[in-house]
Amino acid sequence: MSKLRLPLFITRHVVIALLIGGFAGIGFVLFLTEFDHLTSTETFCTTCHSMELVADPYRQSSHYRPASGVQASCGDCHVSEGVFAATWDHFVGSKDLFNQIFGPDYDDPVINALHLPDAAFAARDWFKQRDSATCKRCHVKEAIFGTRPDTVLIHTEDAKDKTCIECHYNLVHRVVPDKAVFKRDKWNRMIEEEFGLSPGEADKLLGGE
């Protein structure tokens, strides 16, 4: 009878190394899962003051306070599902952290508002590229019945080949027009008026960096 024979290179040390490596791997994945989870919360995101400024309108929105009680937190919409994708998103997103520290003073409401459109365009592109995947975590097109009789038809017939973000933008954060019709000049004048700045000051603030 033959005895189960391990290959010769599986020495005791190798077995120990594999075990340690395996556990470390599992630990790492568990860590990433926890890490992604924690870094997707509103509490974490708003540790940067600049994020408070965009969280404010979110807290007034139906995604924060829906009748159903199903609250979407920052990461539910802005971080992909799955530990690897989520980690990747966080990795890419770390450039925001970099910019927060070394870039313009996003904590300043004026600077924040001036940069907001670019952030909105980037976010919309992100949603579009992923076929609004994070929306679909909660929303199922076929299950959107709405309160009016034709809502379900609109979603199953007319929006058949569309992705959520194509129609549903400006839902949560401050209204920013679509890129195709956005006018930087008008936006800057609006922000100047809103914050009582003199005409042209916004352009200087934007160009100054």
Next chain:
Amino acid sequence: MLTERTLGGTGHWRLYALLFLFLLIPPAVAEKVKLDPSNWGLEEGKACVSCHKKSSAALTHEWQSSAHADAGVNCLDCHLADQVDNDAIEHEGAIIATIVSPKDCGRCHTKEFKETEGSVHAKAVSVVKNRLPALADDLSGKEMVAAGCAQCHGSIVEVRGDGTLTPETWPNSGIGRINPDGSLGSCSACHGRHSFSKAQARDPSACTWCHTGPDSPDDEVYASSKHGMLYEANRSKMNLQSDQWVLGKDYSAAPTCVTCHMGTTPGVKGSHDVGMRDAWSLNRPVSERQYLVIFEDGDRRELPESQPAPRRGSELVKLDGTMGKVKAVASPKRRRQIMSKVCLECHGKNFVNSYMKQFDNLVKLYNEKFGKPAEAIMAALYEKELLTPAPFDEPIEFSFWRLWHDEGTAARHGAAMMSPNYASWEGMHRVAQNFYGEFLPQLRQLAGEAVANELIETHLTSLDQNSWLNNPAKPNPTLGYGIGKESHE
């Protein structure tokens, strides 16, 4: 010497002349869109309806039953916007604007656009601009402007830097609306969205949406006139749906607002310039007959007859403050002639002229007996500093305002449109009640007996019409004087 040949030639000449004359006669048919149909029916706009009949079924239904739908004009044909437009928004992949301005409508309806553009309707904002600070801001409040003034006169539509329209200025269908594209007016003031039905716009209710109430009681005046009476009774005979709507050909049961102020008759060309046939200014403290000045660029303005008539080719200030070159001037007489021509479709010449005489006489009576004296007294009070320069902080200012703006207007409009009740009881009688019962007592209280008497003597009792005030002993039993006593024979 006449030969057969030349005679024959003359015959031809006559025929051509007749043909030529025939061509000169204004078209009796409403202006048709001259644009080639390839200019509308945008491919990208055909899909809108599929969703909109679910999301806004009633609106879509209105469009579906419209002439626009029949002709293949779809949502995008009107709502299409350019990326650079201030109010352009992205909507389901298309770049559109919520507001369809007269300029947009004018892409196809060129004639109507040109006519309304220079009309008093399109200038409805500038007409009240000077009054707004006192009337709207002080007396009521800015919130009222959006819900009140601007709904008829039009708002100055504000587009925020994020492309949204401010709730202070939109929604608005005011007839003098200043649109984001710079054009003036709103076609939907009269032509309800989205059916744009001819019948609806020809119905007097299209006008009386704004022309009602104390300062322009045209709804009430018309309803209590013979014309309005006939319209009510004969609405089913009015042929309002007809493609062509020429008085005497397509309908005859009654004239509506449109008939007299814009409509086509066999001798009069229809026009969307609604004030064109008005010889008088009827909404001022003192009425004046007025010229209509037509500029080279199609813009128009009115000028009181007391001023010299501008010459053709001369420069004149337009209502927007810029200079314009005068192309033509229509005298008040000419304007009256055109209006009278409409009347002649139903009435005899003598009837029309005498009726106009009755109307003119009432306007002159109002002017001389009340308008001018009251205006002169007010000017004197301001000059003597018996009144503060600010309007509406003293009772007499309200009385004067009501005298010409409400009661005086009711009287003059009542006479213009044959409502005996409005000419008299709602009009002149209220003017008199106010003038003798409020305005003059307030004057005495404010200025003291001596100054008041001096002003009254200068501006009132020297006039024939007011000389009855000099005769307080003349009895009349209307209010009970002498009743119960033995008659004096």
